[in-house]
Amino acid sequence: MSRIEPKLFVVSGPSGAGKGTLVALARKRHPSLGLAVSATTRKPREGEIDGVSYFFLSPDEFKRRVDANEFVEWAHVHGNCYGTLVSEVRRNFDKGSSLILEIDVQGALQVKEKFPDSVLIFIKPPSLEELEQRLVGRGTETPESIALRLENARGELALAERYDEVLVNDDLETACSGLLRIIDAYERN
Ligand code: 5GP
Numbered sequence: 700m701s702r703i704e705p706k707l708f709v710v711s712g713p714s715g716a717g718k719g720t721l722v723a724l725a726r727k728r729h730p731s732l733g734l735a736v737s738a739t740t741r742k743p744r745e746g747e748i749d750g751v752s753y754f755f756l757s758p759d760e761f762k763r764r765v766d767a768n769e770f771v772e773w774a775h776v777h778g779n780c781y782g783t784l785v786s787e788v789r790r791n792f793d794k795g796s797s798l799i800l801e802i803d804v805q806g807a808l809q810v811k812e813k814f815p816d817s818v819l820i821f822i823k824p825p826s827l828e829e830l831e832q833r834l835v836g837r838g839t840e841t842p843e844s845i846a847l848r849l850e851n852a853r854g855e856l857a858l859a860e861r862y863d864e865v866l867v868n869d870d871l872e873t874a875c876s877g878l879l880r881i882i883d884a885y886e887r888n
Pocket residue numbers: 711712713714737738741772773774776777781782783801802803804805806807
């Protein structure tokens with residue numbers, strides 16, 4: 700009989716590829732899958748809650764934590780700092796269940812170096828045109844932020860080949876089933 704082994708899954712992809720919605724749906728269907736809350740120097744958006752959406756830190760506080768080695772990985776993304784706290788990874792692993800990190804490509808490659816057994820999953824939008832439409836439709840970003848996110852998307856897409864798995868998020872239900880199949884396959888391996 701195959702055994703379930705807790706794994707570290709890392710999901711990345713361009714801003715607007717639908718990672719957040721996809722991961723939230725996958726976690727509803729696989730409730731034991733833990734999520735690490737990241738830290739960021741970005742200002743909270745309307746409705747975001749400190750300690751739930753992110754730990755919102757000042758640039759000084761973020762730097763203090765970098766210097767104190769409190770991050771598994773961190774990176775500059777779209778003009779702000781984002782990072783995964785060691786304490787968040789520990790908190791989840793102590794529960795004995797798999798953990799999912801939703802982080803950018805620079806962070807994902809740092810995680811793979813530290814944890815070679817981690818599974819990198821890249822979420823692709825159907826096209827760059829579709830990505831732009833989603834970012835505009837989201838209504839949370841300024842035109843400058845959208846332009847920056849689109850420019851960064853090109854660089855991120857070029858790194859997809861360094862990932863263990865690539866999923867196209869065309870239809871949420873199909874992508875969610877695909878993500879759960881990948882998680883299941885690695886947990887049983
Ligand atoms: P947003 O500002 O839209 O919440 O996130 C912007 C980007 O930051 C996303 O692509 C997301 O994957 C990335 N991000 C979020 N948390 C982390 C983290 O802890 N580390 C890294 N490296 N990137 C992160």
